[in-house]
Amino acid sequence: MIRRASYGEPARIGWLEWLPWAAALAVFFALPEYVPLGARILVYILFALSLDLILGYAGIITLGHTAFFGLGAYVAGILGAKLGVTDPLLQMAAAAAAAALLGVATGAVILRTRGLTLLMLTLAITAILLEIANKATALTGGADGLSGISVTPILGQFRFDMFGKTAYLYCLLVLFAGWWIVRRIIYSPFGASLVGIRENVVRMHAIGSPAYARLIAVYTISATIAGCAGALLTQTNQFVGLNVLSFEFAGELLVMLVLGGVGRIYGAFVGPLVYMIAQDQLAKQFPEYWYFGIGLLLVAVVLFARGGLLGIADRVVSKFRGERR
Amino acid sequence: MSAVLETRKLCKSFGALTVAESIDFRLEAGARHALIGPNGAGKTTLVNMLTGRLAPSSGRILLGGEDITGLRQAARVKRGIGRTFQINTLFRDLTVLDNVALGIAERSGIAARLWRPASSFHAIHDESMALLATLGLADDAASRVFDLPYGKQRLVEIAIALGLKPTVLLLDEPAAGVPSVETGRILEVLDGLPPEIAILIIEHDMDLVFRFARRITVMVQGEVLVEGTPEEIAGDRRVQQVYLGEQHHG
């Protein structure tokens, strides 16, 4: 089911939409050995959700979304490792603010362009950040990565334990907040106008919509969420590597979102979940085949299943219903 | 009579090619004005300059006496200029209702609200439904535009523009591509438009032009050839030449 704003259909939260949260809690209690992996999956879901907002809904094709994730990750990490700011919520707020600033500044500059130019600009901006992170070794640790990040207990109460339980619940709460915000946005008039811009920007101009300003707004919101996701990764791993800014990572994020389904909110849940579990099971034994498989999967999704896994599920459900009628 | 929309010495050229040459044009309040001329005469270019899609090379555009030459499209829409497109420019994947509601939401100033669900803005929904009903599209409100027959899609074009409550409406070939049995329906809709809206229509169907328009401007090669009442235009020798000349080519 394509989820988006309509002036004709209500936006109530269906029972299926509570399922991910119930499942996440079930994992926490029933499968403690998967909690650390689970926390990482939650982080990537949040990151994919932020990408879905601009790519799936507003139609902004970017290869540089890792810029915001990476910036958030480094801001939180540098605060914790070098500047003695160890409160996790403070780190996250700083990461979010930095990503938002970068989002509004770069968005204002690049969102007037389209096509290859836009792709190039997003790539180049991320490449600049990567170059800075690589060379400013005193702050970032360069290619060795940034370690020794201190994070004090959340609200002074909840310590990050070695089993990752606190981190898991912390990630889950932040993801829940992110989901709530994204869901609100995509069902709002603002969300409806984003879909309008994606579908037909000429018409949007002709109905008096300030499309450019809307795009900057959503780009900034998305950047902020991505920055929070980056900070979460830093805090759960207590390490930041250069790869958070790499093109490969941007590619992997796209794969996760596309695998789940673009422009459906829950594609951003299903994709990272399936991808990360598969990676956990297969990548270590067969690293070569793993990348081969991802590539093949991506090509197959593009050629045969544009809606991703959720798109396939939709088709199965509608067929089933059609036959029953 | 006072002009709602006026151009003064409006020019547009692309490199060496001049597509609009010093156009002085006036659209009166409540006008039913047609713009005709052979293909490539610069009619759509003029409309695109009026709406702000194209920037003129020189000259001025006035709306209600105020210079709007430098305003962006969105700002002009807010001041009352609505348009339809020669080729359907719709949100094909959205419902008919949402196609209309998106415009009404922009006009009502709620389109940037990002917390309440769109469906909770009942006023937008009700106004959209009422507008669709006046155009005979109420039954199609929940259909995807993509699934509608072409004639109905043309009506959706008009519906979107009307939802903006324009004071000036620019219709770029509203009947283009519509099978002749369905043009009657479009003409009915045009006849039923509120009399206070000033309407400029570009159209090739001369029956439709002469039934609808009370004033006609003829453009040829980027210039205004002549302007007058339908009777004057029908009797004008230069106009006959232009159209006979075109028939020779055609």
Place this chain on the structure above:
Amino acid sequence: MEAFLSSLVSVAFHGAAYGMILYVISVGLSVTMGLMGFVNLAHGVFAMAGGYILIAAMDRFGVSYPLGLALAFVLVAAGSVVLERLLYSRLYTAGELAQVLFTIGLIFIAVATARLLFGTLQLLVPLPDYLKGQFGLLGRDFPAFRVFLIAFSAVMVGILWYGVERTRWGAMVRAAVDNGPMAQSIGINTRRLFTITFALGSGLAGLGGALGAEILTVQPTYPFEHLVYFLIVVAVGGLGSLRGPFFAALLIGVTDTACKYWVPQFGAFFIYVATIAILLWRPAGLFGRQG
């Protein structure tokens, strides 16, 4: 002063060699993107394939260097035709996102395949003796191989430009880039034209990858690592343009070499900043048609 002058000459020389290689690799991308509007992020795969073909042919089959270069061109061109017919052609009308995803998928597959076949280490081309050593010119010594690179690339570029300007094929390509539907309506088979052009562009990329294996080292992550540079050449030069990417490639080759020589602590920082500045100033590139 003499030392500075000498380093200036050296930077210009190495920069020119680098720029020529960038151009030979990227020019096909510019033409195919301009011709079909296809966002082909996997173009670097063809260049990498060329490098591996040359190395494998020489190391494993004892083929001579010139024949290896020819093989790199021919095999990559032939392989690209298969890819184009089977896969690319299905996505010409599919929209930018599908094209981006599809070509990223191809990159993943290529990277994994290269790793399986050749391992993760970078491989070197066993240069023939006559290309080793120094070449004296105007009282200075230049590495013979780089001199060869510049001269050979210049000849290739000359042939290419002559072909596009003077042959019937070139005229058809230019017509199709200018206005695809129009070209089709006057009887140009744009479908076949594109296949041929795609093959030629990919073959050139393969040749460039083989020639430049010393500058752009051949390793499995090649398509990811150098993609940004190829795209910069095309975007800055202007889509569909032949000359634009040439100047862009030289500009980037020289600038990058100069930056790495004089301000290595900044890496490629200035290249990216310059790219952004140029694209904001002229979104369609230096030589592209501004829309």
